[in-house]
Every structure is written in C-alpha cells, then in structure tokens.
Amino acid sequence: MPIKSYLAHPIAGRKEELMTALVTLGQCEVIPAENQNILALVTDTQNEKEDEILKEKIEALSSLKLLALVSGFNTSQ
Amino acid sequence: MYDSVTNRRSFIKKMAMLSAITAAASMFPGIVFAREQEKGIPENAKLDWKKGPCRFCGVGCGILVGTENGKAVAVKGDPNSAVNKGLLCVKGYHQIMCIQSKDRLETALVKKNGKYVETPLSEALDLVASKMKESISQNGKDSVAMYTSGQSTIPEGYIASKFMKGAIGTNNLDCNARLCMASAVTGFLTSFGADEPMGCYEDIDHADYFVTWGNNMAEMHPVLFSRMLEQKTKRGAKIIDFATRTTRSSTASDRSILFEPQTDLAVANAICYEIIKNGWVNKSFVEKHCSFSKGLTNIGYGLEDKFKFTDKPEKIDFESYKEFLKDYSPEKVSKYSKVSVKDIKYLAAIYGDPNKKVVSYWCMGMNQHTRGTWMNNLVYNIHLLTGKISQPGNGPFSLTGQPSACGTAREVGTFTHKLPHGLVVNKKDREMAAKIWKVPVERIPSKPTYHATEMFRAVDRGDINFIWVQATNPLVSLPKTSRYRPAMEKKSCFVVVSDVFPTPTTDVADVILPAAWHIEKGGLYGNSERRTQYWQKMVDAPGDATPDTWMFIEVARRMGFEGLFPYSKENHVEEIYYEYRQFHEGAEHSMAPLEVLKKESGVIWPYVNGKSTQWRYNAKYDPACSNDEDFHFYGKPDGRAVIWQRPFEDAPEKPNQEYPFWLNTGRVVEHWHTGSMTRRIPVLHQAMPNAYVEFHPDDAKALGIRNGENIKVSSRRGSCTLPASINERGLPTKGQVFVPFFDENMLINDVTLDSFCPISKEPDYKKCAVKVERA
Ligand code: SF4
Numbered sequence: 001m002p003i004k005s006y007l008a009h010p011i012a013g014r015k016e017e018l019m020t021a022l023v024t025l026g027q028c029e030v031i032p033a034e035n036q037n038i039l040a041l042v043t044d045t046q047n048e049k050e051d052e053i054l055k056e057k058i059e060a061l062s063s064l065k066l067l068a069l070v071s072g073f074n075t076s077q
Numbered sequence: 078m079y080d081s082v083t084n085r086r087s088f089i090k091k092m093a094m095l096s097a098i099t100a101a102a103s104m105f106p107g108i109v110f111a112r113e114q115e116k117g118i119p120e121n122a123k124l125d126w127k128k129g130p131c132r133f134c135g136v137g138c139g140i141l142v143g144t145e146n147g148k149a150v151a152v153k154g155d156p157n158s159a160v161n162k163g164l165l166c167v168k169g170y171h172q173i174m175c176i177q178s179k180d181r182l183e184t185a186l187v188k189k190n191g192k193y194v195e196t197p198l199s200e201a202l203d204l205v206a207s208k209m210k211e212s213i214s215q216n217g218k219d220s221v222a223m224y225t226s227g228q229s230t231i232p233e234g235y236i237a238s239k240f241m242k243g244a245i246g247t248n249n250l251d252c253n254a255r256l257c258m259a260s261a262v263t264g265f266l267t268s269f270g271a272d273e274p275m276g277c278y279e280d281i282d283h284a285d286y287f288v289t290w291g292n293n294m295a296e297m298h299p300v301l302f303s304r305m306l307e308q309k310t311k312r313g314a315k316i317i318d319f320a321t322r323t324t325r326s327s328t329a330s331d332r333s334i335l336f337e338p339q340t341d342l343a344v345a346n347a348i349c350y351e352i353i354k355n356g357w358v359n360k361s362f363v364e365k366h367c368s369f370s371k372g373l374t375n376i377g378y379g380l381e382d383k384f385k386f387t388d389k390p391e392k393i394d395f396e397s398y399k400e401f402l403k404d405y406s407p408e409k410v411s412k413y414s415k416v417s418v419k420d421i422k423y424l425a426a427i428y429g430d431p432n433k434k435v436v437s438y439w440c441m442g443m444n445q446h447t448r449g450t451w452m453n454n455l456v457y458n459i460h461l462l463t464g465k466i467s468q469p470g471n472g473p474f475s476l477t478g479q480p481s482a483c484g485t486a487r488e489v490g491t492f493t494h495k496l497p498h499g500l501v502v503n504k505k506d507r508e509m510a511a512k513i514w515k516v517p518v519e520r521i522p523s524k525p526t527y528h529a530t531e532m533f534r535a536v537d538r539g540d541i542n543f544i545w546v547q548a549t550n551p552l553v554s555l556p557k558t559s560r561y562r563p564a565m566e567k568k569s570c571f572v573v574v575s576d577v578f579p580t581p582t583t584d585v586a587d588v589i590l591p592a593a594w595h596i597e598k599g600g601l602y603g604n605s606e607r608r609t610q611y612w613q614k615m616v617d618a619p620g621d622a623t624p625d626t627w628m629f630i631e632v633a634r635r636m637g638f639e640g641l642f643p644y645s646k647e648n649h650v651e652e653i654y655y656e657y658r659q660f661h662e663g664a665e666h667s668m669a670p671l672e673v674l675k676k677e678s679g680v681i682w683p684y685v686n687g688k689s690t691q692w693r694y695n696a697k698y699d700p701a702c703s704n705d706e707d708f709h710f711y712g713k714p715d716g717r718a719v720i721w722q723r724p725f726e727d728a729p730e731k732p733n734q735e736y737p738f739w740l741n742t743g744r745v746v747e748h749w750h751t752g753s754m755t756r757r758i759p760v761l762h763q764a765m766p767n768a769y770v771e772f773h774p775d776d777a778k779a780l781g782i783r784n785g786e787n788i789k790v791s792s793r794r795g796s797c798t799l800p801a802s803i804n805e806r807g808l809p810t811k812g813q814v815f816v817p818f819f820d821e822n823m824l825i826n827d828v829t830l831d832s833f834c835p836i837s838k839e840p841d842y843k844k845c846a847v848k849v850e851r852a
Binding site: 035 | 086089090092093094096097098100101105108109110164303306307
C-alpha cells in the first residue's frame with residue numbers, strides 16, 4: 001500500500017488548474033505553496049499497480065511541468 | 078501534533094507530506110505552505126487556539142497553537158501577527174513535535190558516585206542552593222556564576238539578574254547572546270548611545286534595495302526573506318547579497334558579491350569614500366545630526382586570559398575623516414578584498430542615490446567578527462552619511478538570531494555589564510535597580526566581571542566554583558570547546574544545567590534540572606524589531622519539569638532571599654512583568670502594559686500614549702524627539718549620531734602553508750542552533766541528519782576529495798571529522814571551507830578560535846585557519 005510524496009511544478013500560471021486536476025484524480029492530497037509556483041503532493045494507493053497507473057495519469061496532466069519524487073513508504077495498514 | 082492522528086497510515090501520509098514540504102523548503106528559500114498547517118487536524122476537533130511567539134528564531138513570528146484535551150496538536154501562523162502575517166517556516170511549523178521526544182528530561186538528576194540518580198526536584202534545588210551558598214562562603218560572591226540565554230524568557234532573564242546582581246551581589250551573569258549579538262549592542266551604543274534597531278520589519282514594504290551583509294537570510298530568517306522576495310516580485314525591489322559564501326540567499330538575490338573574509342571593513346570604508354567623492358553626502362543631515370570620532374587602533378583579539386581593553390574615543394572633524402578614507406579608494410581595497418572596483422562602486426551608488434530607499438540587514442557575519450563593533454559602526458556610517466536612516470524603507474537593521482536576544486539579553490540585560498536599565502558602572506542605574514529591587518545600592522557591584530568566553534576561562538582556571546547554565550548548550554556552541562569541555566569537567570566547579578533535553582552540556586553537570594518548554598510555561602519574548610510578545614501556558618509540562626523562572630526563585634528563597642522574590646507560583650510571570658516594566662518608563666523605551674500584550678500579537682516599544690513607535694529618532698514618528706528638528710539621536714548627550722573612523726585590521730589567524738584554509742561556521746534552515754530541539758523533530762532531522770564540510774569544487778578537485786568522503790578538519794586547537802559536501806547546500810569561496818555547528822556528534826567548535834572583538838567581547842566563529850585531510 002504505497003504512500004509517496006512529490007513536489008509538483010506547474011506550468012507558469014496554471015497552479016490552480018493543476019491543483020484541481022490532481023484533486024479530481026482522487027488518491028491525491030495536495031498543498032500549494034503560498035509564495036512559490038509549486039505544490040506538495042501525497043499519493044495514497046492500494047498497491048504498486050495502482051500507484052503506477054496514478055503516476056502515469058499525473059504525468060499526463062497538461063498543467064504539470066515536472067514531478068519530483070521526495071519520499072516513498074509502503075505500509076501494510 | 079500527531080496525537081489526534083490515530084491510525085498509522087494517516088500518520089505516514091502526514092510524514093510524507095512533511096518530507097515534501099521540507100524538501101521544498103531546502104530548494105526554495107522562504108517557501109511557505111500556510112494552508113498545510115490546517116491539515117491533519119481532525120474535522121470534529123474542538124481545538125483551543127492560543128497565541129504566542131515561535132520558539133525558534135529572532136524573526137519572532139506569531140504562532141497559534143491548537144490544544145485538545147491538554148495536548149498540543151497543531152501549530153499555525155498567526156494571521157494577526159504583523160511579523161509573519163500567518164506564514165511560518167519549516168522550523169516554526171514543526172516546533173511542538175520536539176516535546177514528544179522520548180528522552181525528555183522529566184525529573185531532576187543528581188550525579189552520585191559518577192552516576193545520575195533521579196531525585197525529587199525540591200531535593201535537587203536544596204542541593205543547588207547549598208552548593209551556591211557554600212561556594213560564596215568559602216570563596217566569595219564572585220566564585221558563583223550564571224550563564225543564561227537569548228532563549229530565556231523576559232521573566233527568566235529578569236529574575237536571573239535580580240538574583241545574581243541584586244540578591245547575591247555579583248556581576249557574574251552573562252549569556253549566549255554574547256556569542257551572537259554583543260557587537261550589534263556595542264555598535265548601537267557607540268554610534269547612537271541607545272541599543273536596538275531604529276526601524277522595523279515594515280521597512281521591507283518600502284525599501285527599493287535590500288543589502289544583506291554576510292547574512293544568509295533565506296536560511297536564518299526565512300519568513301523575512303520570503304517577505305523580501307514578495308516585494309521583489311511585486312514592486313521590483315532588489316536584493317544584493319554581500320558575503321563570503323554563495324548560499325540560498327545569494328542565488329535568490331539580484332546580485333551576489335563575494336569578498337575575502339575580514340575585508341568587509343575595508344569595503345564599507347570604500348563605500349563611504351565613494352559617497353564622499355561623488356558628492357552623495359546628505360550635507361544638511363550630517364551637519365545637523367552627526368559628529369565624527371575615532372578610537373584606538375591595533376586593539377588586539379582577546380586571545381589571552383584576562384584580556385582587557387577600553388577604547389579612548391576622540392572627536393575628529395569631517396576633513397580628517399575624509400583624509401583617513403583616502404586609504405580606502407575602491408582601487409586600493411579591491412586588491413585585497415577581491416571585490417571588483419565595479420562592484421564596490423555599484424554598492425556605493427545604491428546607497429548614494431537619493432531617490433532609492435535602502436535597508437541593510439546583517440546578523441552573525443558582521444557580529445561574530447574580531448572587529449564586530451567597528452563593522453557595525455561602518456555600516457551606520459554609510460546610512461548616516463547619506464541620511465538614509467530612521468525612515469520607512471531606509472535604515473540599518475541588525476537582525477537577531479535568538480527569539481529573545483533583544484527582549485531578554487539586551488533589554489533585561491543579562492550581561493555582566495548591564496542592568497535592566499543601563500549599566501552597572503553608572504551610579505544612577507544602580508540606584509534605580511536598588512530602588513525597584515528593594516536592595517541596598519552598595520550590594521550591586523559597579524564593575525563588570527566575566528563576559529561569556531572569559532567566564533568559561535575562569536571555570537578552567539578554578540576562579541569560578543559554581544556555575545548554573547540555563548536554556549543553552551555552551552559545550553557545543555562556545556568557540557574552542559576543546560578547552561572548555563575539560564574545564565567544565567573539573568572537580569573545582571559544581572555545574573548545574575537546566576534544560577529540556579540531554580545535551581553535551583548536561584553530560585558534564587553535577588545537577589540536571591528538568592525545565593518546562595516554551596508552551597509549557599507562560600512568558601514574554603522580544604524579537605529583532607523591538608516587538609514584545611506575551612504568551613500564556615498552553616499545556617502542562619511532563620513529570621517534574623518546571624519553568625526556569627520558578628526554579629531560580631525557589632533557589633533564591635532557599636538561600637535566604639525570600640523577601641526579594643515574593644511572587645506567586647500561579648501568577649509570577651505577570652507579577653514580574655509589572656515590576657520589570659518600571660525600569661523602562663518614559664518615551665524612549667516605554668513598554669506596553671500586559672493588558673495590551675494579552676490582546677495583541679506583539680507590540681513594538683517604545684509604546685507611548687497607546688501607540689507603538691515604529692521609527693525611532695525621527696520626529697515624525699518618535700515622541701521622544703525633543704530638539705525641534707526632524708531627527709534627534711537622543712541616546713547621545715549632544716543629540717548627534719557618531720560617524721566612526723574605523724580602519725581595516727587583519728584577522729588574528731589567517732591561512733598559511735600548514736593551515737591553508739579559512740574555516741567559516743554557521744547554521745542551516747532545518748536546525749535551531751545546537752540542534753538539541755530540532756534534531757528531535759523527525760522530519761527536520763531526516764532532512765538534515767548530520768553536519769558536513771563544504772568545499773569549493775576547485776579545492777575538492779585539487780585535493781582529490783569526493784562528495785561524502787570523510788574529511789578531518791584540524792586547527793591548532795583540535796579537529797573534527799565530517800563528510801565532504803561539494804556543490805550541495807552552499808558554495809564557499811576558493812580557499813575556504815564551511816561547517817554548520819548544529820551537530821553534537823561533529824563538534825566543529827573544538828576547532829574554532831576563541832578570539833573576540835575587544836569592545837563587544839563577541840567571538841569570531843567565521844574565521845580561523847584549518848587544514849583538511851582524508852580521515
Ligand atoms: S522564521 Fe523564525 S520565527 Fe518565523 S517560523 Fe521560522 S523559525 Fe520561527
């Protein structure tokens with residue numbers, strides 16, 4: 001049951017759009033920085049397969065410039 | 078703050094989020110995630126939010142702590158605080174996590190036969206009082222000492238001063254602010270006759286230029302830096318970073334100018350030379366409001382025990398000052414400062430442009446300097462010559478490191494030479510203290526004794542037989558700990574340490590007293606902009622942990638001074654503040670009444686007729702001005718600020734063939750000082766788990782050193798082994814290495830030199846000579 005955290009860099013001027021898109025995808029918790037063009041993102045999925053699919057979906061978002069992995073946890077609970 | 082998060086999975090999610098936020102903080106200086114603070118709070122939580130100042134730094138951000146069932150479960154930035162307007166940095170946000178640390182000191186520990194034995198607090202306090210009395214009766218009052226902190230609250234500092242100076246009658250009281258702010262104090266006193274900055278943080282909203290002098294604000298004052306970045310984006314304000322190392326502040330600035338260590342003295346003089354040469358002097362301001370002086374030169378470095386120095390100021394005129402500056406033309410200074418003539422002229426033109434508002438910021442780079450007082454004077458010179466001072470957006474501003482370096486160390490005066498108002502050498506000030514404290518005036522000695530470094534030298538010599546260390550960790554933070562650790566281990570001195578966690582300093586204590594942490598007691602702090610902030614106790618301290626103020630009072634009472642300390646346990650913070658406030662009556666320093674402090678998120682002093690004075694010495698804002706002019710530097714008897722003739726003088730120890738590198742030490746954004754709190758906050762510890770030695774890539778290449786390789790850094794005093802860091806957090810200039818001092822497992826202060834500014838007695842942690850080799 002992977003939990004991963006990322007820094008998501010939106011394309012300039014599309015921070016809000018990226019945030020909405022991530023929240024709409026589900027399995028994502030997003031916190032935007034107040035004063036920088038960046039979002040902190042945590043994904044929470046049931047298994048590796050789901051995690052992979054979600055990551056692909058995120059990377060396909062047009063408002064995303066760069067996704068940088070920060071930490072990954074795998075928990076059984 | 079995770080007490081209310083019951084399941085492990087949501088805890089892990091929170092940890093994951095914190096990792097992301099911490100990573101972002103180390104990538105983007107001053108980044109703020111205000112909304113994050115609300116996350117993780119259960120929706121049905123009925124939190125009680127209480128206001129207070131942040132525990133960690135001199136910026137003094139306002140925090141709101143959410144408590145639930147007697148436990149602190151959340152922290153957020155206080156939107157009502159003019160300092161941070163709801164924002165917090167990573168340290169601020171995570172602060173309360175440290176109180177959950179498993180190795181919290183909860184009971185008093187007394188060393189018996191080499192082992193610590195848990196002891197009831199009252200018994201431990203009996204022992205402390207009897208040891209203090211014994212030392213006084215055997216060896217006199219000056220055989221006992223107290224070493225406190227810029228993290229002590231105002232009541233703690235006040236009671237320490239009253240206890241040592243008013244009750245016992247010794248000036249053996251000094252504090253760790255000597256290690257970080259003393260040069261700022263002597264700089265203010267020599268130039269203006271009154272301590273602390275004239276402006277306030279609102280200057281940020283008005284300035285066109287911010288010049289940071291050896292000050293990595295992105296890591297050390299992140300919320301202020303974030304406010305500066307906001308003005309850069311919003312109004313096109315410019316940040317100029319003048320430093321000896323490329324840092325996160327440099328990369329976020331508009332221009333980074335690097336100089337050779339110690340030559341900031343010469344560059345500041347060169348800026349003044351250019352200002353005069355180009356006719357940029359604000360003549361009417363200087364004629365009406367300034368005088369010129371010079372002091373002694375070749376003043377030494379304090380390297381020997383019992384070093385003494387007294388300056389002999391002498392009035393000079395503008396013409397002789399101008400003549401003196403001839404040695405500091407940009408062309409001459411450029412040769413040894415390694416700052417280009419163009420850059421010196423660029424800096425001078427910023428200050429010289431009458432249409433641009435400029436704020437200069439500095440902290441340890443200028444203060445921890447063997448000519449720290451001079452360096453402070455020189456930056457004041459620039460602002461005085463151009464009249465850019467005491468106005469919104471124009472002014473020199475020395476930032477503090479610790480949350481109450483101003484409020485406690487400087488205002489209460491927990492230095493050997495100070496009283497809550499004025500100096501021990503002044504009869505009037507002693508009389509005032511004696512009257513308020515209700516003690517005979519003869520009891521307060523008129524001569525200062527030991528400043529911090531000399532205090533620990535006295536312990537080593539056996540001249541101090543009892544020392545009480547409170548809220549600080551000198552065996553990590555003093556320079557040349559290689560001498561002072563064995564000194565504190567000597568049998569000749571009984572060591573008492575009150576702290577929240579075990580540290581290398583508690584390791585040498587005879588008695589360890591468990592202290593209540595920040596929000597487990599009430600108190601007041603005073604930040605860099607003269608803002609006094611009050612908070613009430615928010616949660617109970619664990620076990621026997623007790624507020625330091627109360628432990629001081631208990632020991633004083635046990636020593637027979639009950640009458641001088643009549644405060645009640647429940648209400649002592651308020652009672653002490655009422656008493657203390659009397660020291661600062663009058664328009665020059667009046668402090669807000671407690672009722673106002675209870676309502677507001679901090680109040681700037683002087684607080685006169687229900688209003689804060691934001692810009693001192695400017696008649697438009699400051700009711701203490703009384704000379705019928707637009708400015709009045711009332712700290713000086715003639716009402717004039719002093720422009721000081723101060724030369725460049727070399728550092729006491731410079732790189733040579735045997736020790737070819739400069740060693741510079743400092744801090745990182747993740748850790749507060751010696752790390753005793755922040756290293757117990759998992760997310761901060763994970764983000765920066767250990768210290769390192771930073772190299773310039775060219776030096777690393779020449780020495781064949783790879784990233785992460787263990788390197789032994791040695792000086793004439795000691796050595797320390799750390800992993801190499803190349804092109805990571807910061808970039809020292811060629812010929813320099815940098816080491817952060819937060820890591821008690823890698824004690825870089827075993828290597829540093831205990832030289833100090835002869836006027837302020839503040840040590841220089843930024844410059845000594847070292848060699849490096851593979852460990
Ligand atoms: S900038 Fe300083 S006062 Fe503000 S939150 Fe960070 S550590 Fe606390």
